[in-house]
Amino acid sequence: MxxxxxxxxxxxxxxxxxxxxxxxxxxxxxxxxxxxxxxxxxxxxxxxxxxxxxxxxxxxxxxxxxxxxxxxxxxxxxxxxxxxxxxxxxxxxxxxxxxxxxxxxxxxxxxxxxxxxxxxxxxxxxxxxxxxxxxxxxxxxxxxxxxxxxxxxxxxxxxxxxxxxxxxxxxxxxxxxxxxxxxxxxxxxxxxxxxxxxxxxxxxxxxxxxxxxxxxxxxxxxxxxxxxxxxxxxxxxxxxxxxxxSFLPSNNISDPPHNLDANWEIPHDTRMNDVVPDTNKMPLDTHEVISYLVDEAHFFEIMGAFAPNIITGFARIGGLVVGIIGNNPKVKAGTLDIDSSDKGARFIRTCNIYNIPIVNLVDVPGFMPGLAQERGGIIRHGAKMLFAYASATVPKITLIMRKAYGGAYLAMCSADMGADVVYAWPTAEIAVMGAEGAVGVLFKKELAEAKDPAKRTAELVEEYHDEFASPYQAAANAMITDVIEPAETRSKIAQALRLTLSKRDTRPPKKHGNIPL
Missing domain, CATH: 3.90.226.10 (2-enoyl-CoA Hydratase; Chain A, domain 1)
Known part of the structure; x- marks a missing residue:
């Protein structure tokens, strides 16, 4: 038959x-x-x-x-x-x-x-x-x-x-x-x-x-x-x-496709020292930092053409899948505005859903000033970044490269917002505002009466930086984990990622938080 x-x-x-x-x-x-x-x-x-x-x-x-x-x-x-x-x-x-x-x-x-x-x-x-x-x-x-x-x-x-x-x-x-x-x-x-x-x-x-x-x-x-x-x-x-x-897990209860056999004991890379510009007046190239930081210089950027003042994307560091979020000083000085806040918050939440550790590269002078931003709801949009970071339970590693001023310092995942490890380069500046702006406000009368206002301003700026904005001052107040040489960055972050893989962070039982949409 x-x-x-x-x-x-x-x-x-x-x-x-x-x-x-x-x-x-x-x-x-x-x-x-x-x-x-x-x-x-x-x-x-x-x-x-x-x-x-x-x-x-x-x-x-x-x-x-x-x-x-x-x-x-x-x-x-x-x-x-x-x-x-x-x-x-x-x-x-x-x-x-x-x-x-x-x-x-x-x-x-x-x-x-x-x-x-x-x-x-x-x-x-x-x-x-x-x-x-x-x-x-x-x-x-x-x-x-x-x-x-x-x-x-x-x-x-x-x-x-x-x-x-x-x-x-x-x-x-x-x-x-x-x-x-x-x-x-x-x-x-x-x-x-x-x-x-x-x-x-x-x-x-x-x-x-x-x-x-x-x-x-x-x-x-x-x-x-x-x-x-x-x-x-x-x-x-x-x-x-x-x-x-290839960067995503199959589902929310699985780990991303990490390569745990990869070597994460990485030698120092002196090229990273050369990334830092000679003066603060010159923008740092965050894309170049990323190329030295990630495995094989391979970075899969997400939404690269939208709100390019913030950079988001996936990569591997020491074999581990990571989501990278970095300010881009080459566009709008790296400020956070309405669109970049939306872009960053969405990416943070996506990484959190799929158990992907987040690496934050910080060089931010603040939120974008302007009438259009204020009337457009920058408070509501900026709050999305704060909400997204604070509610994320995945490992969060932050590197402060240079500027980290005001509320934007918090919105880029400071220790207070739940970062597990915070590194800072010696070039980092952590303060309510930039030294020059702060001096202009605090010493307005003294500078007006000074014989040489420019010289006195320079002296006060240096004093303010050392007392209020220095990374060592932040370290003394337990706001950062360590001050590192730029050449150590890839090695330190690779190690931090391995050490935080076992992180467990439980939250109060609830349906969900009420993110300011």
Missing amino acids: SINPKLLKDLSERRKTAELAGGKDKLEKRKTKGQLSARERLKALFDHGEFQEFGQHAAHSCHRFGLKDKKLPGDGVVCGAGFVDGRPVAAFSQDFTVGGGALGRIHAKKICDLMDYAHDTGIPVVSVNDSGGARIQEGVDSLSGYGQVFYKNVFLSGVVPQVAIIAGPCAGGAAYSPALADFIIMTQKNANMFICGPGVIKAATGENASLEQFATASAHASVAGNIHIVADDDKHAIELASELL
Whole structure:
């Protein structure tokens, strides 16, 4: 006895139909635009191009408004699970060649079922978004489908990593599922994301706005701050997603993929001594500091184009995965403003969710002054940094490189805000404000009467620094752990990270704190 050949033939034909998706012509058209098909995107993500597909034979059941007897292979989305660099991952890829990748009831159910699978097995979810939006023909069922997907996004948030790729149109309600993910990668070409298109904006407000102004990867990365990473094309986006996952644990109760066998007894690096500029008038290059600090000088920056006065990203130090947050004095003098506070706070909380130690590189003169900042709510936004650091229970290592003034000193994770180890270079200045500003306030009358105001100012600045702002003064008051030579930085931080890996920090039972959003 053997299986009926007709059944095998039927299975083969159904699989071919799923592979062809919207048809050869549509697939070829995508290739001319440099786009991969939905299925090719998943094959590019998973090891050896192999994955267990979920719902290949699922199909819509709507027979109204032009969909009667119309074939929608897979209902416009390919779902599956496989391995990425040997670690299990779930992923779905919307298929624009099938009904424009529009979301309907079965389309949404496939995504939700896959997300439930990811939750139950504790594995990350990667989504490739390429959809015309809601399937109008299914009416309220499509809106219900979006609601179910959003609910699952939130249900999984803080449990397993969610990485969204925008590789085509992502309009209206479709934009909110990626927005609820931990990270968004968007391709430079062929992709756009918006709530209201140019036509709707024109009709509602009278404004003339092109997609290039608000819907492209460049606009979202540098102006709106909606996305985290810009990719050249589909292939590059998949590569970036894979690399990003290499820094993240599979779920919130797992450790990041540390390499505990790596050598963390690191010799001093005298190049770090040369990073410090000759005078305080010259900005320090924090990116250069990071390149000397991390393993193989490899730093995976997150949101590099948005609020560049603060730097965020992942790396390894002595084999351990870390999140790095550093002020960037080359942009806005490294001050904290509304956007950089939002960017920093979100990154801190992401690291805390996934048990990733945080390394803070401090050179901050304060919060950004100005009417626009005050009216824009800098108090509320700056408080997010304070809240994020104080509530984070992962190891926190802080290095004060130069300036650490006022409230911004606290907002960059001082010992009082929960840093486990605080190092300072001899060039560090820790004070309510800079020495020159403080002298101008405290000795205004004396300087006005001095025979040589410039000379007297210089003398007072030196005295103020030694008495109030010196790193040794801070060390004497147990505000920092140690003053170190810059050349020792990588060795000291690598050691501190190893020593704090066993950290346990419990908090009072509560649903969650009330972060000032």
